[in-house]
Structure formats: structure tokens, C-alpha cells
Amino acid sequence: AGLTLGTTRPGNVFRALVEATAFGSRRIVEHMKGQGLRIDSVNAIGGISKKAPFVMQTLADVLDMPIRVVRSEQTCALGAAMFAAVAAGVYKDINEATRHMGSDIEAEYRPDEKRALIYEKLYKKYLELAKLAETIN
Template sequence: WALKNIPETEAGQQALDDMLTGLTREAQGIELSEDNIVALDWMNGRRTPYADQSVKGAIAGLTLGSTAPEIFKALVEATAFGSRHIVEHMKSQGLRIDSVNAIGGISKKAPFVMQTLADVLGMPIRIVRSEQTCALGAAMFAAVAAGVYPTVEEAMRYMGSDIEIEYRPDTERKKIYEILYRKYLQLARNAEIINHTNH
């Protein structure tokens, strides 16, 4: 939405960067409460595990006093809640997940987003230092195929990238996010009924 409404110029890009910096700074200062705005991250359809591109997002708890940073914070949290839903689904299938490794742009540029994700997931988020993680993984498999290393695990040991930073969950914030996550799931159930009624 922001990109559509800011000119694609150098000045426009600077305005977008300044806006995101300001929203992030103010969102970080908002006290976390179980009464905060809750958003649903279906702005581009729903992701795994129940992918459905026809559903729409939602924001609940708005008042005439709601601010742009509060809405921005709720959208960041919604993305984290959506990620938690994916992780919970994987765990229900018997997978053990103790931490998450993150790569790429947002993981390196947005500490607020990554700390929120760690708090919502209740597990460490480790940011991989390499800028070319996918290419590095392909090179590891190629090294095994070429016989340089006998196993992928061995290739990882010698070729793997180290961790740049680790975000650890805050236990007090996690307790409040448990309540907000339940509200997110309820909002999702309600939105699903509305979305499917409209089809």
C-alpha cells in the first residue's frame, strides 16, 4: 500500500524509508497489552498450512484513537502469528522445532520484527551471516555430489555460514503474546466464515 502511494523516485524511496523507520521506532515504544489491536495476515491470501488465496485480511480492535504505529505493530505481530501457526502445524505432524534460522533482507534490517517473531514463537531466531545462503546450500550439495565431502552434514560443518545475531524470546512478552495469539486464531475463524459466506 505504501509503495503504491509514494512516487518511484529517489525522494519517494527516502520518504518510504523514513516512514518505516518512524513507524518502527514508535511501534517499539507501545506498551504490549492483551488489549492491543489484533490483525490477520491474509492481505495476500492465507499461507501454509491451509493456503487459500481467496481469503482477505482483517484488523480488529480499532478505535477513533488508534494510531498508525499501533496498526503497523499489529501487522508485524500478525505476520509473526501466521508464522507461529505454521510452526504449530509442523509440530503437530511430529516435527521437533527448537529454533529458527532466518536469512535475507528483513532478518538483517528489522530487529523489531525479528524480536517480535522470537517473542511470539517462544524460541530463538538466529540470523545467518551469509548474504547468499541459498547458493551456499546448493554448493554444499554439489560438494557432496562431487565427492569432496561424504555427507551433507560434513559439508555443512566445513562450508556453513556462522550466525550473525540471535534474538531470544522475552518470557514476559511471550505470556501476553499467548493471549493475543488466541485472539488472532479467533479472528481467523471469524474471518474464514465471512470470507466463505461471500463466495
């Protein structure tokens, strides 16, 4: 995969970890799509999405879809409140609750076409390595 004992730049190791994580995320997304789900974009929450633009851009490039970072600091609590509002009859459904209570998007990462093409090739290599690893276990 290109990582050797001679790899000296910490940035190379960090990039490899970010890309491996993004490839794992892509595998999950592809599995979900294979089950009939339509996924056109991803909403990201939490610390990394707010503090690591490189990670988020890499994920957008690997997934080849937009990544939107939700502004709310308490996204899970906000979602629970939305469902509670629907259950209490304040809103007729979750779509209406989302329109009235939803959080703004603070950043959006769009895939770069050139990098997405490169990552497409690297993702195929990732899948080959995953198959090889399965035979070892």
C-alpha cells in the same frame, strides 16, 4: 482486535502488521510440529532479518523460540553449493558440508518470557479471529 478508524499512530498499525505476520508464522510452525517435526529454533535469512530487529524480536517472542540470523548474503546459493559438494563426494553428507562450509550467525534473538506470555494470549485471540473469518468466506 483493537484496530479502529480512530487508530492514528502509524506505529500501532505497523506493530499490528508485524504481529499478524508473526502469528501466521507460528501457525505454520505449529502445523509442522503437528506433523511430527521437531523445531527448536529458526534460522532467518535476508533483508528483514538483517535490518529489522523489532520484527525479529517480535517473531522470537511469538514463536517462543530463538531466531538466529545467518550472516551469509547468499544463503540459498551457499546451500546449493553444500549439496553440490556432497553430490560430488567432497563431503560424505550435508552435516559435514555444513560444518566446513556453513555461514556464521550474526545475531540471535531470544524470546522475552513476559512478552511470550502476552503473545500466547494474543495468539489464542488470533486463532479465534481466523475461525471467525473462515465462517465469513
